[in-house]
Amino acid sequence: MSVGSEVLPFEGVTTGEVESAYRELGPSLMRLGWLLTSNRTDAEDVLQNVFTRYGRLESRPERPDAYLRAMIVNAVRDLYRSRSRDERFGQPVDDEPIEADPEVIEIWDAVQRLPQDQREVLVLRYHDDLSTEEIAEVLQCPVGTVRSRLSRGLARLRKEYR
């Protein structure tokens, strides 16, 4: 016997569904986690937390991709909350520097300085290519709120970038 897909303890959502979702969405979700945390280790934690929780769902969500994105965003928020509580107990190890052209790095630096709610919306909009309606679904908030955050986020990003 091996510890592999044949002995997964997942319930509700079937093992096959979890595995399928992981294979299909895992990389993009991990990147989403990374873009929201700026840290690969945290992104892995978030990804693993999300999929272990996903495997415990009693029923399959109507739209797994939106559901999993929402879980990633919420897991990042949880991570920050716990970190602020426990921050004296350890800091994440810094990732290796990203190598890209200067403009990309400058924009990324500016994104990282945004408030988290604006950063979430911008990442979902421009990395995940979601519409404002889809972002609203992920964030479980009104479309107007998404638009507002997007607008403020863009304004601030442009200001930061300048």
Next chain:
Amino acid sequence: MTDLLTGERIARALKTVAVAAVPDGRVPDFSTVACWEHLYVEDLDGDEAATWAGSPRRRRLGRSLGALVAVLALGGAGTGIAAATGAFSTEGMKLIAPAIGQILPTGRWTAANVTTRLSETGPDGSTLTLETASADAAGGCMRLVVSAQGVAPNDGFVACGGAYSTLHPPTTHTPTNTNFGSGATRTWTSANGTRWTFVYGRSNTSRAKKVGVVAKTGAVLATAPISNGWFILWVLTAESTSQQTAGRHLVYYGPTGRQTGEYPTL
């Protein structure tokens, strides 16, 4: 400059850095997630440990572990682990490996500066050593060292060898030599054909980190009580939150995976 920062450029920047930071190959393998699920299921923080201490589930598991320990001691299997589990108490919180540390009702580690070592020789003469130590009675130091000697390079194991170390408050939190990376899974076969799978976590965030050592069917630990299809997951976990840390648990797995609900009585 300002008006040139279009959505297209933002999208390009975000996608570029995301792919650079997380190439496809850097996403943990799904089997790792599966293993982590096992670990999470059994993970306890201090409060949970305290609650669990008096629960019927805990007592039932205690009896199971007691039986297991007896068999291990009689069989002499896996000397390091047998020795570690030998002092198991069905009454207290000595859940497992009290030579390394024990879980108190507060969830804290005790038993300082003790090391347990398990060494195995592979068919090629290589030696694998698993060493654990707990050295902070104040509640939060766990160290696991896995090293391999004589193993041919590039066989997948040396790459993940080295030291895994976590140091928690009140001093500092110092992950060292995490070269085997997060969620890495490596296998190693000992002389008797036992196949071990090591699942590594890491400890560089404040969230609980886990290091799992999975003994598969036929492993050193797979003695008589396990022969009916059960096998054991020996889990080392580390919590880095205040005043609570580290659980290590024997987890029972049956032919269909981890049994939900109560643990079986061996």
